Amino acid sequence: MLHFFTIDAIKSGFLIKEKGTWTLSNTGNDAIQLGEVGLLEACSEGYAKWKLSIPAKQQTEAVVAKEIKDVPSEELLESVIAEINDNLAGEILDIVKSCSPVFFERLVVALLVKMGYGGTLANAARVIGRSGDGGIDGIIDEDRLGLDAIYIQAKRWEGIVGRPEIQKFVGALQGQRAHKGVFITTSDFTKEAQEYVTNISNKVVLMNGFALAKLMIENNVGVSIAATYEVKKIDSDYYVDE
Structure with a gap:
């Protein structure tokens, strides 16, 4: 169950990493005693409190990063160019x-x-x-x-x-x-x-x-090409097994 709420659990302080291994913290042990529903509610509440503690600028940067991740690669490349x-x-x-x-x-x-x-x-x-x-x-x-x-x-x-x-x-x-x-x-x-x-x-x-x-x-007046990048895609015809 915690697999689906790992981020919430980490931000709530229920999971801590020690020497490369994730373990339950004391508050995490207490949360476990709440049962499945109580634990999920505690995770969600803890995550919400963590988010409120983050400066608005960092939250904006996180949103922008997510939006960039959701943009198709070709559109992102065109935007950069x-x-x-x-x-x-x-x-x-x-x-x-x-x-x-x-x-x-x-x-x-x-x-x-x-x-x-x-x-x-x-x-x-x-x-x-x-x-x-x-x-x-x-x-x-x-x-x-x-x-x-x-x-x-x-x-x-x-x-x-x-x-x-x-x-x-x-x-x-x-x-x-x-x-x-x-x-x-x-x-x-x-x-x-x-x-x-x-x-x-x-x-x-x-x-x-x-x-x-x-x-x-x-029209390449007063400028020169600094670099050329090739954007490739799958050649569907190549994979046809005749």
Whole structure:
């Protein structure tokens, strides 16, 4: 019977370990005299008292550990990788913020090319700064045939970008009779700026610093693979006895 309540009995102080052997303590001997039902009740009560004596932090850690144990291995691995990438994105963003504006513009072009825009890196790089418009930093082809163009503004800013800056960019697009644009910043955008781009005819994408860093990781720009792990599963076909 005690086999099923070993933990309760230990935490209640009824079982003690001496030189590798579990034995009944004096309180354990007293509890035995209560009979089966009384013993189980004493174990449960003792465990409850022990739990109340533990600091809340330790109890939380125990709950978290149990929750982790209950999560499937693949989901746990994905969660760990996501956390690693989030931390890496923060490191990337810190480095990018310290780079020169020219380097930042080149980084943006390299990322867009990796994502499938602008054809080759050399062709894409030549269009940066050509427009001469204060609201546009560069133009990149949407496809390799150059059937449509995407206008870029890349700002290595610390402050949050507000609606006025986005309106200025949209005005520059309209001056070029352009329909698509990407505004990229190392900081973030105000709620008003985000709402503004949803109510205009031009297609404008706002990319903040964290989104930029995540896309750099996804497309292997400015990062390298540190380690590769193989996740294996049972090959059911192998075990077929023909």
